[in-house]
Amino acid sequence: xxxxxxxxxxxxxxxxxxxxxxxxxxxxxxxxxxxxxxxxxxxxxxxxxxxxxxxxxxxxxxxxxxxxxxxxxxxxxxxxxxxxxxxxxxxxxxxxxxxx
Numbered sequence: 001x002x003x004x005x006x007x008x009x010x011x012x013x014x015x016x017x018x019x020x021x022x023x024x025x026x027x028x029x030x031x032x033x034x035x036x037x038x039x040x041x042x043x044x045x046x047x048x049x050x051x052x053x054x055x056x057x058x059x060x061x062x063x064x065x066x067x068x069x070x071x072x073x074x075x076x077x078x079x080x081x082x083x084x085x086x087x088x089x090x091x092x093x094x095x096x097x098x099x100x
Contacts, residue, residue, distance in 0.1 A: 008059040015039050015051065018069030023049065025064070029081075030088035037064070049078045050085065 015022045015037065023041035026048070030036075035053040040046055057067040066073075 013062060013064055015064045015066065017066045017073050020070035027087050029085040031082035031085035035088055036082060036085065047079060050081050051078050
């Protein structure tokens with residue numbers, strides 16, 4: 001799915017699981033042949049998630065939608081940075097006209 005996303009991803013882009021706004025993209029990482037989105041979560045603590053690119057359902061209206069709902073997200077080990085992860089490519093900044 002990565003090749004279909006191409007220019008649809010940018011730094012600061014919002015990530016959604018079901019109807020829940022999770023956070024915004026910091027970077028795109030590669031580890032062990034897989035790619036991940038490095039996401040800073042919204043809210044208290046502002047922790048980070050490392051979401052596999054395969055978990056992306058689609059990108060719509062500038063938002064990245066995941067394949068799973070918020071209720072299933074907690075069971076995923078995505079709060080741990082993948083071993084050996086490195087930034088795979090820089091992401092452009094999002095549209096300057098978007099305000100959160």
